[in-house]
Amino acid sequence: MAKGVPAFQSASPAGDKSAARGGVKNAAQKGQGGFWHSAEWMNLVSDILLLVASVAIGYAVVKGVLHMPLFELREVVVTTPLGQVTGAQLEYAAVSSMRGNFFTVDLEKARESFEKLPWVRRAQLRRRWPATVEVSLEEQAAVAYWKMVETGDMRLVNTHGEVFDAASNAPMPVFSGPSERAGEMLTAQHRWDEALQPIGRHIVALNLSPRSAWQLHLDDGLVLEMGRDQAKAPVDERLRKFVIAYPAAYQKLQHRWAVADLRYPAGFAVKMTNEKTTESVQDKTHNAGKTAEATPMSKGKQ
Numbered sequence: 001m002a003k004g005v006p007a008f009q010s011a012s013p014a015g016d017k018s019a020a021r022g023g024v025k026n027a028a029q030k031g032q033g034g035f036w037h038s039a040e041w042m043n044l045v046s047d048i049l050l051l052v053a054s055v056a057i058g059y060a061v062v063k064g065v066l067h068m069p070l071f072e073l074r075e076v077v078v079t080t081p082l083g084q085v086t087g088a089q090l091e092y093a094a095v096s097s098m099r100g101n102f103f104t105v106d107l108e109k110a111r112e113s114f115e116k117l118p119w120v121r122r123a124q125l126r127r128r129w130p131a132t133v134e135v136s137l138e139e140q141a142a143v144a145y146w147k148m149v150e151t152g153d154m155r156l157v158n159t160h161g162e163v164f165d166a167a168s169n170a171p172m173p174v175f176s177g178p179s180e181r182a183g184e185m186l187t188a189q190h191r192w193d194e195a196l197q198p199i200g201r202h203i204v205a206l207n208l209s210p211r212s213a214w215q216l217h218l219d220d221g222l223v224l225e226m227g228r229d230q231a232k233a234p235v236d237e238r239l240r241k242f243v244i245a246y247p248a249a250y251q252k253l254q255h256r257w258a259v260a261d262l263r264y265p266a267g268f269a270v271k272m273t274n275e276k277t278t279e280s281v282q283d284k285t286h287n288a289g290k291t292a293e294a295t296p297m298s299k300g301k302q
Contacts, residue, residue: 071101074131084119084139084166093117094135102131118166121158142168144186147176161186177208182207192216195239198247221256227263238262 065216076094097113098105107125114123114135122138146155146163155163157175161183175185185206193202196218205217214226214235229235242262248259255272262268 001060004231004289040155041221050227072131073098073100073102073105073133076133076135078135078137080137080139082137083140085117085137088104089117090114098133102127102129105133107133118164119162119164120190122159140164140166142166142170142172144172144189145174146179146182147174149176157182157186159186173203174205176205181208188214191236192239195236198243221258223259225261225263229266233265235262238268242268 001123011237027294076090076208077097092112093113095144097110100106104251110133111123111125114120114125114137119140120137121140124136126134140156141159142156143159144157145168146157147153148155154174156166156168162280163179163182173189175182175189175264177185181279185208189203189206196202199224201218201220203216204219207215207217211228213228216224216226218224224239226235226239239262242260245268253270254276256277257270257274258273259271260268
């Protein structure tokens with residue numbers, strides 16, 4: 001070897017080939033442990049697919065069975081006695097809303113249909129096996145007429161102080177005022193009717209203005225201007241004083257009264273008609289029971 005020339009050594013190629021073969025073998029072994037070569041993963045996937053297929057088949061079977069004629073709805077039974085709702089109205093509500101069989105009929109839709117009937121306040125429906133739907137109805141109980149301020153049309157007021165649309169010709173007082181205060185007016189009418197008993201009178205019409213001023217029409221034609229409730233002179237107290245003073249004042253004036261203005265804290269003013277009378281309050285009370293009372297007719301829903 002010449003002096004000053006570096007010596008070179010070459011690696012054996014056999015060593016490189018052995019390492020390469022080892023790397024390929026390890027990669028193949030890792031590939032065998034993947035998703036598709038795992039028995040646990042494959043079993044899990046097959047179980048999930050089997051479950052989904054079972055649910056789908058079960059749903060189809062149940063849906064088919066429920067729609068079979070075997071479960072046809074055959075009867076609708078009203079379980080409450082009725083006084084205002086007619087058989088024709090009930091039949092219409094049932095036929096127009098009940099579709100499907102015993103299991104598929106939409107009871108909520110049917111309930112809404114029954115509650116749209118004029119005299120129905122509330123309806124409840126339930127299934128009774130094997131082919132019946134039971135209907136329980138709460139009818140409206142009218143206690144007064146409600147005169148619409150804008151149109152003059154008549155509605156009705158129930159015992160809960162709610163305004164509803166129906167037809168009636170029963171003898172009842174007439175209310176007029178803001179509809180949201182119908183309950184308050186009903187309570188006031190009951191209270192003031194009781195207060196008027198000592199003079200044998202009762203309310204046939206009750207008006208409440210947008211400014212909360214009260215006006216009473218009594219069965220003998222007398223109008224009481226009550227005005228608004230005041231802290232120092234409440235309406236109830238002014239009416240109480242009027243009832244106490246009325247017999248002697250009526251007897252003394254000897255004319256029929258058209259209007260009594262009770263808006264004064266310490267008394268009241270009277271507007272009389274030209275008609276003279278010698279009738280006492282006791283006579284008026286006695287004759288009041290013999291006088292037929294004219295009442296309006298509500299021409300609401302039939």
